[in-house]
Amino acid sequence: MSKPSRIAIDGPAASGKSTIGGLLAERLSYVYFDTGVMYRAVTWVALQRGIDLADEQGVTALAESIHIQVTQPTVADGRQYTVYADGEDITWQIRRPEVDHGVSPVSAYPGVRMALTAQQRRIGQAGRVVMVGRDIGTVVMPDAELKIYLDASVEERARRRYQEIRERGEPADYEHILRDMRRRDRIDSERDTAPLRPASDAVIIDTTELGVAEVLTEVERWVDQSDP
Ligand code: DC
Numbered sequence: 001m002s003k004p005s006r007i008a009i010d011g012p013a014a015s016g017k018s019t020i021g022g023l024l025a026e027r028l029s030y031v032y033f034d035t036g037v038m039y040r041a042v043t044w045v046a047l048q049r050g051i052d053l054a055d056e057q058g059v060t061a062l063a064e065s066i067h068i069q070v071t072q073p074t075v076a077d078g079r080q081y082t083v084y085a086d087g088e089d090i091t092w093q094i095r096r097p098e099v100d101h102g103v104s105p106v107s108a109y110p111g112v113r114m115a116l117t118a119q120q121r122r123i124g125q126a127g128r129v130v131m132v133g134r135d136i137g138t139v140v141m142p143d144a145e146l147k148i149y150l151d152a153s154v155e156e157r158a159r160r161r162y163q164e165i166r167e168r169g170e171p172a173d174y175e176h177i178l179r180d181m182r183r184r185d186r187i188d189s190e191r192d193t194a195p196l197r198p199a200s201d202a203v204i205i206d207t208t209e210l211g212v213a214e215v216l217t218e219v220e221r222w223v224d225q226s227d228p
Helices: 018-028 036-048 056-065 098-107 109-127 136-140 156-167 174-190 211-227
Strands: 006-010 031-034 068-071 082-085 130-132 147-152 205-206
Touching: 006 018, 006 136, 018 031, 018 130, 018 147, 018 211, 031 109, 036 056, 036 068, 036 082, 036 098, 036 109, 056 109, 098 109, 098 174, 109 130, 109 136, 130 136, 136 147, 147 211, 156 174, 205 211
Parallel strands: 006 130, 006 147, 031 130, 147 205
Antiparallel strands: 068 082
16 A cells, blocks of 8 residues: 555644644655745735735735745754745744734735645645645645644644744743634634635544644554555
């Protein structure tokens, strides 16, 4: 039995997608691709260029024109990958609170999604890939051989995000993070185009009570079991 070649991992913010996706890709020697990076890159560059995030046309034109590149890490500072927008390293900038805040409305624009989804599909077509996001199993790779949907309570996800920020040595306010996470959940789930939801054939794993090793073991069990 061969392993699934295209693995989709979806779920809300801080449900463990990136951690699990990165580790799984490493174990399988697959390409790891975190699609949230692309929406974040568009948001950050729009903020930099003074494009109003409410300007759908302006933001969409930007998404259609900027060149986003994700490579192996170029600096050993804890990053999973290096992200370039038009050649500039923006790996850490896209994790800033103003990007967290602005990215959900940006990713609700159909034209932005169309531009980025097309690039994601091209990466998926090559196979041997673990792709992480919100709509990978439903829209980007509906024919993925294995689809995982990771979930966790919003309080637990806010706690994880809080810890992550503190570990980077930055100030963080739990209540603020929790509020922002609820808002993002709502926008991501209620948007018309490619809303956050599990594909009908996805394996749903609630990670609220689970550690990274336990989730990884569970996902690997599905990798071994799935029959492409
Ligand atoms: O996974 P993340 O927090 O880095 O994603 C940032 C935002 O991008 C998230 O609020 C929703 C959006 N996103 C999306 O709409 N579709 C994807 N496939 C990935 C992310």
